[in-house]
Amino acid sequence: xxxxxxxxxxxxxxxxxxxxxxxxDKINLKNVETLIEKINQSPATHIFIGGSxxxxxxxxxxxxxxxQNCNLPVVLFPGNPSQISGQxxxxxxxxxxSGRNPDFLIEHQVQAVPILKKTQLEIISTxxxxxxxxxxxxxxxxxxxxxxxxxxxxxxVQTAQAGELLGNKLIYLEAGSGAKQAVPLEMIQKVAQxxxxxxxxxxxxxxxxxxQKAYDSGADLVVIGTAFENNIDFFNSNA
Ligand code: 1GP
Numbered sequence: 007x008x009x010x011x012x013x014x015x016x017x018x019x020x021x022x023x024x025x026x027x028x029x030x031d032k033i034n035l036k037n038v039e040t041l042i043e044k045i046n047q048s049p050a051t052h053i054f055i056g057g058s059x060x061x062x063x064x065x066x067x068x069x070x071x072x073x074q075n076c077n078l079p080v081v082l083f084p085g086n087p088s089q090i091s092g093q094x095x096x097x098x099x100x101x102x103x104s105g106r107n108p109d110f111l112i113e114h115q116v117q118a119v120p121i122l123k124k125t126q127l128e129i130i131s132t133x134x135x136x137x138x139x140x141x142x143x144x145x146x147x148x149x150x151x152x153x154x155x156x157x158x159x160x161x162x163v164q165t166a167q168a169g170e171l172l173g174n175k176l177i178y179l180e181a182g183s184g185a186k187q188a189v190p191l192e193m194i195q196k197v198a199q200x201x202x203x204x205x206x207x208x209x210x211x212x213x214x215x216x217x218q219k220a221y222d223s224g225a226d227l228v229v230i231g232t233a234f235e236n237n238i239d240f241f242n243s244n245a
Contacts, residue, residue, distance in 0.1 A: 009079050009096045009128050010175055013227065016051075017204045022221045026050045027083065027183075027208070027231035028072075029057035030065050038068065041238060042075040048241035054229060055094065056083035058144035058183070069093035082127070083229075085148060087118040092125035098176070100134040103169050104162075105151025132176040132206075133169025135162065137189050139210055143182025153182070159193050166197045166205075177201055179225075181209030184232045188216060191223040198224025214241075 016023055026045055033041070045053065053072060055065070069080055069091050082097040084090060090097065099118075102110035122129060136145050138153040146153055154162050166177045179189045179197060188210040198205050207220045208229030217228045234240045 009081065010130050012079075013176070013204050017226045022225075023051045023227035024049055024217070025052040025054045025081070025206075025208075025227055025229045026234050027054040027056070027229050028068070029183075029231065029235070030055065030060050030062050030068050031057055032235060033064070033068060035064055035067060035071065038071045039075060042072060044234075044238045044241075045078070046076055048234075050078060050241075052227070053078050053080045054083040054098075055080060055091075056085060056089055058085040058148040060085060060089050065089065065091045066093050081130075084118075087114055087121055090118060090121045090125070090127075092127065094127060096128035096130055097122070098132040098134075098178070099129045100132050100178070101169075101174070102136065102145075102149055102151060103133045103165055103172075103174075104135040104137070104154045105149055107149055107151045110149045110151065130176060131174050132178050133166065133172070133174035134178045134180060135165055135169070136180050136182065137162065137193065137209075139181035139188070140186030143185055143209070145180060145182045156187070156190055156193070159190075159196050162193055163196050163200050166201050170201045170203050174203065176204050176206055178206040178208070178229075183209060185210030188212075188220070191219055194220055194223035194225055198226075 080094045082094045136153040138156045204226040206227045207225040212233045
């Protein structure tokens with residue numbers, strides 16, 4: 007157990023982490039075993055589960071199947087409190103600190119407490135920062151917040167620092183699932199240089215080079231969703 011201390015340990019040892027994001031809405035339970043086989047062959051270190059608008063009720067079943075076939079830690083990455091399952095190992099307890107919508111800053115978190123209290127989930131406070139990425143992404147639509155200007159690196163760094171000072175344990179720079187443009191490398195670099203807590207980066211990373219560049223810029227953990235969704239051989243190809 008203790009997901010967070012493992013993430014800290016990896017950061018200390020400069021061992022990069024990789025999360026594959028599974029969106030329950032896009033998964034057919036019948037295909038889960040093949041999917042997990044591919045995950046087991048991939049360099050993934052974590053499985054994240056969630057999405058902006060999860061409507062399906064397969065969450066528990068999906069996680070149970072994943073855990074039966076795979077030893078990687080399963081971490082919830084919820085769009086709202088309905089996406090909590092006690093079957094997972096932990097949860098990114100997100101606050102959308104780039105936005106100014108109180109529901110996503112605090113109300114959903116308040117609503118989640120009674121649900122979380124019934125679980126053994128490891129709760130990891132995460133400052134979630136949405137960065138402008140060319141088109142309107144689901145996070146932007148659902149949260150009704152404006153992403154931060156991708157050219158205003160200073161403001162993004164300040165936002166990440168505010169998150170750290172507020173006690174967040176992780177900072178997540180998000181371009182949005184399927185984003186046209188990933189988080190700028192210079193932004194990753196500046197944020198990484200100015201916070202001490204681990205940095206997660208995701209959204210719009212579509213090839214192995216993109217992952218490597220994010221690591222080289224200072225990301226401690228990269229999240230891959232769409233690229234793997236579209237091609238389960240993504241990690242075996244030279245994409
Ligand atoms: C979304 O950052 C994740 O929250 C992953 O994005 O689907 O673009 O890989 P992609």
